[in-house]
Structure formats: C-alpha cells, structure tokens
Amino acid sequence: MATAKKQTRSRPETIARRREILRAATDIFGSKGSVNGTLTDIADQVGMTHAGILHHFGSKDLLLMEVLTYRDESDVDHLEEKHIPTGIEFFRHLVRTAFSNAQRAGLVQLYAVLSAESVTDDHAARDYFVDRYRNLRQEAIESFELLCAQREVEAPDTVAHAAAAILAVMDGLQIQWLLDPENLLLGEASEFAIEAIVSAVVNPQPSPLREPALETSAE
Amino acid sequence: MATAKKQTRSRPETIARRREILRAATDIFGSKGSVNGTLTDIADQVGMTHAGILHHFGSKDLLLMEVLTYRDESDVDHLEEKHIPTGIEFFRHLVRTAFSNAQRAGLVQLYAVLSAESVTDDHAARDYFVDRYRNLRQEAIESFELLCAQREVEAPDTVAHAAAAILAVMDGLQIQWLLDPENLLLGEASEFAIEAIVSAVVNPQPSPLREPALETSAE
DNA sequence: GAAAACTTACTGACAAGCCGGTAACCTTTC
DNA sequence: GAAAGGTTACCGGCTTGTCAGTAAGTTTTC
Structure with a gap:
C-alpha cells in the first residue's frame, strides 16, 4: 500500500x-x-x-x-531562544513569555479560546491540547526536580500539582487579561504567581489555611 | 403610554x-x-x-x-453556605469549591468553555464574565487585606496580582482536568496552589527566580 | 357553576441565511 | 502543455427565529 x-x-x-x-x-x-x-x-x-x-x-x-x-x-523564534531551558531557567522563560504575551493579544486569544473550546466533545484540536499540557507539565516537573536536586533537598510530592498550577495560572490570567486589560498586568501578575508556586516547592511554608483562625476580637 | x-x-x-x-x-x-x-x-x-x-x-x-x-x-445552595465568607475563610471556601467541582464536571465545563468563549468579539456573555471576575477579584483583595490586618502586617501591593492569580489558577486547572482527568487531581492541585499564593502574600519569601543561578557543577 | 373569553404552552412548517465542501472551469507559470 | 493556483457556481445541511394553529388551562361573567 x-x-x-x-x-x-x-x-x-x-x-x-x-x-x-x-x-x-x-x-x-x-x-x-x-x-x-x-x-x-x-x-x-x-x-x-x-x-x-x-x-x-x-x-x-x-x-x-x-x-x-x-x-x-x-x-520559539519570537523569544529568540534556541530551545526551552530546564531548571530555574525554565521558570524564568515562562515569566519572559508572559511579559512578551502582553504584546501579542491575538496569539494569546487564539490559544485561550481554542484550549477551552477543545474540551468540548469531539473537538478537532482536543488531542493536540491534551498532548501539549502533558508535555508542558512534564517539562515543569523535570525542572522542579532539577531545582530541588541543585539545592540538595528532596523533591516533594507536590511537584506534580505545582507543575499543573503554573501552567494553569498563566492560562487563567490570560483570560482575565483579555476580558479586562486595564485591570490586570499580565506580565507582573504571572511573575508573582510563578514565584509563589516555585517558592512553595523549594521552600515550603506551613499552610496559612490550616492555622487556627485568628479572632478579629483578639486585637 | x-x-x-x-x-x-x-x-x-x-x-x-x-x-x-x-x-x-x-x-x-x-x-x-x-x-x-x-x-x-x-x-x-x-x-x-x-x-x-x-x-x-x-x-x-x-x-x-x-x-x-x-x-x-x-x-451557593450546593455548598450549603449562606453567603461567601471573607478573610481566611474565603480561601478555605475556594478550596472546598475546588474539591466539590471535581464531582461536577458538567458545570465546570460550562464555565470553562463559556468564560473562554466570551473573550471573542461581541459574545453574549462577555459583560457577564467581565463583571464576574471584577467582583471575585475584589472579594479576594478584601480577604487578603483583612488577613493582613489580622496579622498586623501591611498588605503588600501584590494583593491585586494574588487575587487575579488565585482565580486564574482555579480556572486553568479546571481546563487541564477536563482534558485529562486521570492526570490531575483538581481539588488537591487547587489547594496546593491557593496555599502557595496566600502564603506568598502573608509571608513573602525572597524570589527564587532572582537568586544567582546555582551551578550544577557546584555539586 | 357552567359557558364564554381569553392565555399559555406548545407543535409543525417554513423562511432566510450561512457554512463547509465539491466540481468544473479559467489562467498563470514552469 | 501540464500542473498549480485560483474563481465561480452550486449543493446539502444545519441554525435561529417567525408564524399560524391547536389543545389545554385559567379567568371572567352571568
């Protein structure tokens, strides 16, 4: 044949x-x-x-x-980077991408709209997005593991959550930014969130949600 | 008339x-x-x-x-909560919502798809989502401010970023979860991310992205 | 309290428009 | 002159929305 x-x-x-x-x-x-x-x-x-x-x-x-x-x-051309880096540089690369995306509303919107559209039944691009997220999560996981190894701490079992969360926060911020650009700085907000999540992996703090509630009257 | x-x-x-x-x-x-x-x-x-x-x-x-x-x-009925709380309870409420959403793929998909669809030109639900995000961000900001006041620390100027980021990460995780439910625990990942972001506001750590890069050869 | 007058809650048929895809046919370029 | 790069014309299908008509329910009237 x-x-x-x-x-x-x-x-x-x-x-x-x-x-x-x-x-x-x-x-x-x-x-x-x-x-x-x-x-x-x-x-x-x-x-x-x-x-x-x-x-x-x-x-x-x-x-x-x-x-x-x-x-x-x-x-990849756009950021003039040969290939996507690993380790801490991967996360710096994401921050750069977020800042750069603030200049490219058209492309951002394409991905935001299509990735959400793709979850509907039998969408042509569904497989594409499933693969894309799997790959990106994997890259993030590996970067977290490398990061932890460099600091000689054991990679916590939260890295999988963190990897998904980092991609998620970038996507979600894009939607809010597209809806209301005056009220949201895409680059700055992304940077803040990425730092927060990376920090939570490499330098975990006790959860503020599990503390006994502080009474307002205890002032 | x-x-x-x-x-x-x-x-x-x-x-x-x-x-x-x-x-x-x-x-x-x-x-x-x-x-x-x-x-x-x-x-x-x-x-x-x-x-x-x-x-x-x-x-x-x-x-x-x-x-x-x-x-x-x-x-609101579903979670059997009279009204949405503020302060730390607001964030706990978000975590509960995320866990509960893992049982309601239909509704999650409705919102995920429509919120992304709404960024397209002249979408019927665009105003609805612009307002919705503005309101939710405002609630989150106020909760952060209350939280900081209770701890007697000044609310940092990152609260606006954090508010947007928390909503963003929940939305983004929903999309990844809908595309690939086996590879993502919606509730757990949301909880991790929310904790990370709340922690970054009330207990800021030096940014891991700004550190001088650790050399792999320094092992 | 029953007939008359009126509404609601539909159905079925259809109009108007747009969409993706196909086929047949020009026209420019190697 | 044959293939690539188009155009025109058209089809079948699907969508929203309108409209007339009907059965069933509700309200009014006597």
Whole structure:
C-alpha cells in the first residue's frame, strides 16, 4: 500500500501565500473562535475566496491544526531562544513569555479560546491540547526536580500539582487579561504567581489555611 | 403610554418546566459550547421542539444568560453556605469549591468553555464574565487585606496580582482536568496552589527566580 | 357553576441565511 | 502543455427565529 505521493512542487511564492493564510487564520480564530470563525472570513482577509483556502489546506480542521503547529514554531523564534531551558531557567522563560504575551493579544486569544473550546466533545484540536499540557507539565516537573536536586533537598510530592498550577495560572490570567486589560498586568501578575508556586516547592511554608483562625476580637 | 400588561399568571408546572430546560441547556452548552450547542439539542433532551424553548426564553442569547445566573444561584445552595465568607475563610471556601467541582464536571465545563468563549468579539456573555471576575477579584483583595490586618502586617501591593492569580489558577486547572482527568487531581492541585499564593502574600519569601543561578557543577 | 373569553404552552412548517465542501472551469507559470 | 493556483457556481445541511394553529388551562361573567 504505497501511498505514493505525487508531490509535484509548488511555486516559489506559494509558501509565502500559505503563511499569509495562516496568519489570517490565527487572527480570525483568535478573535472569533474556531467554530464561529469561517473560511470566508479568512479568505476575505487575504483577498481570495474560501474555495481558494480549501485548495491550500484541504479542510477547515486541517487548517486549524496547521495554525496551531505554525504558532508553536514561530513562538520559539519570537523569544529568540534556541530551545526551552530546564531548571530555574525554565521558570524564568515562562515569566519572559508572559511579559512578551502582553504584546501579542491575538496569539494569546487564539490559544485561550481554542484550549477551552477543545474540551468540548469531539473537538478537532482536543488531542493536540491534551498532548501539549502533558508535555508542558512534564517539562515543569523535570525542572522542579532539577531545582530541588541543585539545592540538595528532596523533591516533594507536590511537584506534580505545582507543575499543573503554573501552567494553569498563566492560562487563567490570560483570560482575565483579555476580558479586562486595564485591570490586570499580565506580565507582573504571572511573575508573582510563578514565584509563589516555585517558592512553595523549594521552600515550603506551613499552610496559612490550616492555622487556627485568628479572632478579629483578639486585637 | 401605559403598556397595560394583562399579565395572566403562568401555569403552576411551567416553573418546573423552565428549570428542566435550564438544566438541559447547562448540559448542552457545557458539553458542546454555546456556539456549537443548538436549541434543538436542548429541546430533544427535554422532549419538545426548539420552538417551545424559544417560547419560554425568547432567544438563544437570553437562554444563555439565564443559564449563567441560574447556576450562580444553585451554586451557593450546593455548598450549603449562606453567603461567601471573607478573610481566611474565603480561601478555605475556594478550596472546598475546588474539591466539590471535581464531582461536577458538567458545570465546570460550562464555565470553562463559556468564560473562554466570551473573550471573542461581541459574545453574549462577555459583560457577564467581565463583571464576574471584577467582583471575585475584589472579594479576594478584601480577604487578603483583612488577613493582613489580622496579622498586623501591611498588605503588600501584590494583593491585586494574588487575587487575579488565585482565580486564574482555579480556572486553568479546571481546563487541564477536563482534558485529562486521570492526570490531575483538581481539588488537591487547587489547594496546593491557593496555599502557595496566600502564603506568598502573608509571608513573602525572597524570589527564587532572582537568586544567582546555582551551578550544577557546584555539586 | 357552567359557558364564554381569553392565555399559555406548545407543535409543525417554513423562511432566510450561512457554512463547509465539491466540481468544473479559467489562467498563470514552469 | 501540464500542473498549480485560483474563481465561480452550486449543493446539502444545519441554525435561529417567525408564524399560524391547536389543545389545554385559567379567568371572567352571568
């Protein structure tokens, strides 16, 4: 069953054209969601018809998946980092990303909307996001473990929670920031939260929630 | 211009019928999103036609808004708490909510999907979520301030970040949990994160991210 | 207290619009 | 001249919302 792809070469400018479409799709899916955003919306933005888009990408779902992987690539470029670091540098990298995201509302919105959309039944990007979070959590866990080893403390069993929490807080802050940019500093709030969580792993304090409640009358 | 409404009362069972519809709508909007979930889906689930739903609620958008406010009411009932507490109890309340949410995937999904959907242009529920987050952040800020006052420390200027971060981490963990329930304990992870953030406010530690990096070779 | 007058709670059919996808057909470029 | 890069035209399907009509319930009237 040789899937002998004909693989006839495309014209030189078509790569640029595809990139143009991907950028437009990022825009549209970001601002309207992947369900509400239509092929015609995207086509209008690059000055062609929706059939032209389908010629390039086959179907809407395939276009969506390419948008997601395309952003992953251009994302690493953006911060001019060769590869994602580990250890303490991983968390510094997250903080830098948060500050940088405050300048890229379109991309942030794309991911915020799509990741939430993807939890719905049979969403095209569901597998993509399941994998993405698994990988990111794993990287965070490894960074925590490295961090603990460097400090010669045993990695607590909270690292799994902390890894999920760090990603969660970044996503959640993005949504609040998108809804109400005047009332939230994305970079600063992310930095604060990341520091708090890292600190709780490497330097655990007694839980303030378990203390006996201080009476207001005890003043 | 007296719009003298005759206002004959609705039939006794119609209140129960509306509630039935609201519950079905919660289900459908939760599992498919408010864009993908249709009036016919909801109608099927309660055994009527989509026109019947429109008779009760006027339009899809109005139904959506009623779903959101309906859940807010039934939510307080659920935890059997008279009103939301302040101070340390506010944060304990959030932890209880997180544990309780692990039993209510449908409702969690409704909010996760809709809050992210709402950041898209002209979404019906956008104002609802902007207000909701503003109010919740305010409650969190006041609880932090009360907490600091009780400990006779000055409330740091990080409380605003912390307030946003606590809500954010709860939302973000919900999405990861919905995508991959086997790999995430919603209650435990939320508790860990909330403790970490509260601790960072009332008992700030030096930032682990600002330390001079420990060399791995210094082992 | 029963008939008349009126409402409510629907149903079924349909209008209008939009969506993704396909097919057939030009046109530009290698 | 053949393939790539499009366009135009169109289809089938699905969605929200409207509307007329009907059965059942409620209120009013005598």
